[in-house]
Amino acid sequence: MQKDDGERAMAPEALAHLFNRRANAGDVEGLVALYEPDAVLAAGRIVATGHAEIRSFYADLLARRSEFPMADELPAIRNGGLAMTFARLPNGTISVETAREQADGSWLWIIDQLKIKPAAERA
Template structure:
């Protein structure tokens, strides 16, 4: 599916919903489209910068994993055209991202920190 026909995130909190839909559809290009061109994605020991590296990360991830459970989308923290987005995965881990509003009014991630493990009390 081309970017012209792909739904954009109309609000920061829509990014997590679109991520889940596209990951479960195996849509690598759709996942990449959720990020600005020079975005940084950190997932464990992997740090991917820019669309090419993010594309490679998701191509590898989707080749190994076929199902992504729905996450609880938490309210974003917004400051004008910047927002922190949060999603809690079923195992309790938290995904935290920074998103920026684009010139067309849609939102894309700029920084993505995947799976922060909760602390045990």
């Protein structure tokens, strides 16, 4: 398990790139560092709140999976210091997040909804 490289997302769209790089490196701490301390991550039936639960979620995920393909990053929708970010995975699944600008100008996720399946796949 590698440690957080310290690189910060200076735009909300940069979070997805950092996620991909850190996930493929097996960097659980780097993934946790993309979230505010009280952030919420929802993945199917799992809801992880705060760094400890998010860390546990990613430790489990990375133990089971080692390759994360790069997603198509879609333009963020911004409203002041808040932004909705979107990514489309190669299988068509969509990820939607809410990010907040930090005092140093960097961005962190505060809400993360992983893997929303396209309507045709939900049936």
